[in-house]
Amino acid sequence: AQKITQTQPGMFVQEKEAVTLDCTYDTSDPSYGLFWYKQPSSGEMIFLIYQGSYDQQNATEGRYSLNFQKARKSANLVISASQLGDSAMYFCAMRESSGGSYIPTFGRGTSLIVHP
């Protein structure tokens, strides 16, 4: 089974609008971390936001927020007030803490295009 599922291969949003990128995950580990990365056409993976499984509040970083629904095992990224520079691939990743492994698993990504 896929550990990270990103069901939207591509998304379009108008500049200044908000957009939600979906991510669901599968784990039996009670302790885990969820990450979102942005990958523009230049190729570099840019860290955006982190959510720990025990964090009581949804993570926020500027225009990025994470809609964390633990019971549903979903960690959707919300980008408010989209900008043209937000056009990129977005990857969700999970890192489980059990067994001492610190290797995150990445989803297949969602391509976001922001148009004027």
Added chain:
Amino acid sequence: GAGVSQTPSNKVTEKGKYVELRCDPISGHTALYWYRQSLGQGPEFLIYFQGTGAADDSGLPNDRFFAVRPEGSVSTLKIQRTERGDSAVYLCASSTGASGGRDTQYFGPGTRLTVL
């Protein structure tokens, strides 16, 4: 401060040749990761170093792939007898190596390897 750097940015080689890809992590980061990213996919884990030792090499696809980090800083990924299927972007990431899920990885710009 300086981020993760990778050299070369692009490498074109012929089938059967040997290549070396270099990664220079963020200063002070003890953990270093190598990933491979094929077109339309998320990063695929190859190997993880904690200090000088390979803590997890379970992602290396076969014995043609090898990586070293002799002084606990710079790492080199070595691929022998390259095959066309090795063509991909090779990403390097580093982190502080703190235990638990919150340890965030910071990625370099990647090396695009093309095997003709």
